[in-house]
Amino acid sequence: AQSVTQLGSHVSVSEGALVLLRCNYSSSVPPYLFWYVQYPNQGLQLLLKYTSAATLVKGINGFEAEFKKSETSFHLTKPSAHMSDAAEYFCAVLRGGGTSYGKLTFGQGTILTVHP
Amino acid sequence: GAVVSQHPSWVICKSGTSVKIECRSLDFQATTMFWYRQFPKQSLMLMATSNEGSKATYEQGVEKDKFLINHASLTLSTLTVTSAHPEDSSFYICSAPGIAGVNEQFFGPGTRLTVL
Numbered sequence: 001a002q003s004v005t006q007l008g009s010h011v012s013v014s015e016g017a018l019v020l021l022r023c024n025y026s027s028s029v030p031p032y033l034f035w036y037v038q039y040p041n042q043g044l045q046l047l048l049k050y051t052s053a054a055t056l057v058k059g060i061n062g063f064e065a066e067f068k069k070s071e072t073s074f075h076l077t078k079p080s081a082h083m084s085d086a087a088e089y090f091c092a093v094l095r096g097g098g099t100s101y102g103k104l105t106f107g108q109g110t111i112l113t114v115h116p
Numbered sequence: 117g118a119v120v121s122q123h124p125s126w127v128i129c130k131s132g133t134s135v136k137i138e139c140r141s142l143d144f145q146a147t148t149m150f151w152y153r154q155f156p157k158q159s160l161m162l163m164a165t166s167n168e169g170s171k172a173t174y175e176q177g178v179e180k181d182k183f184l185i186n187h188a189s190l191t192l193s194t195l196t197v198t199s200a201h202p203e204d205s206s207f208y209i210c211s212a213p214g215i216a217g218v219n220e221q222f223f224g225p226g227t228r229l230t231v232l
Contacts, residue, residue, distance in 0.1 A: 032219060043120075043209055043223040044160075051219050090159065094218060102148060102218035104211075106159045 002027040002093040004074075006107035014115050019063075019078040021110045023091035026072065032094035033074045034104070035065055039087045047089075050074060061085070086114045118144045118214040122224035129200055130232055137195045137227045139166075139210035145190040146212035150221070151183075154207040166193040166210075200231040 007022040025031050032051050036044040048059025055067040065076045074091060091107040119142040129135050139149055147168045152160040164174045164185055172185035182204075184196040197204055209226040213219075 036223075041207075041226065041228065043122075043225040044211075045223070046220065049219065102213060102221070103150065103162055103165065104160075104221065105162075108159050 002029075002031060002095050002105055004033070004091045004093045004105060004107040006089075006091050006110050008110055009108060010111045010113065012113040012115065013081045015083055016080050019076070019081045019085065019112065021076040021089050021091075021112065023065075023074045023076065023107060024072050025074060025091075025093050027093060029096060033065075033067065034092045034094070035059065035063070035074075035076050036090045036092060036106075037087050038090065038109075044090065047076070081112075081114045083114050083116070086112055088112070118142075118212070118222045120210065120212050120222045120224040122208075122210060122227050124227060125225060126228040126230075128230045128232065131201050132199055134196055134198045135200055135229060137197070137208055137210075137229070139193045139195070139212070139224050141191045141212045141222075144212075144214060146193075147190060148218075149187065149193040149210055149212045151185065151193075151195050152209045152211065154209060154226075156207075160209060163195075166195075168193075197229065200229070202231045205229055205231045 003026045034049045035047040048057045050067045058064045063078045088111045092104045095103040121140045123138045149166040151163045154160045164172045166185045166187040168187040174180045187193045210224045211221045
């Protein structure tokens with residue numbers, strides 16, 4: 001079964017600093033991985049996704065993530081944090097086929113705080 | 117991109133009453149939709165898969181008689197919380213795959229349910 005683990009429930013950075021949000025996955029098959037952002041009391045917005053093409057994936061708002069099979073990781077980064085990046089971020093893996101087709105399993109979430 | 121709407125955005129009800137939440141795909145058809153529940157400060161947990169023209173499938177531990185799902189058309193799925201209790205208070209979010217398939221799912225803005 002596929003699963004993801006996000007390391008660190010809270011991450012705090014200064015504006016302009018590097019953002020690094022960690023996600024490790026467990027999967028018996030090549031995974032499809034996603035990063036979503038959620039602002040308070042809102043739904044989820046897709047930041048980027050890995051679907052077995054390029055291992056370095058660029059997303060919206062300057063975010064990117066690198067799929068590392070050897071480390072079973074899919075960490076999210078952004079070179080320079082902006083105040084508007086403050087939100088909760090979820091890593092997710094797409095489950096396999098059959099009756100699990102289309103189902104997403106989410107990590108625990110990481111709240112990003114950006115200080116002026 | 118594709119848009120998914122939910123109605124209502126928030127609802128307060130008395131214990132023992134039923135509440136219906138709608139999920140609509142506004143500019144695309146969705147034969148499948150997913151319903152998630154998110155408790156405060158927790159991640160999203162898949163509740164059920166809504167299938168147009170057939171019965172919904174529920175995740176283990178989710179009471180199908182309590183959470184009634186009806187996929188009435190290619191653009192509408194409804195979740196009815198029957199005989200709601202305070203422990204059902206949560207944030208309910210639906211998602212629907214776009215034309216690219218399950219690799220790109222679009223999430224509704226969520227419905228905040230508070231049961232008094």
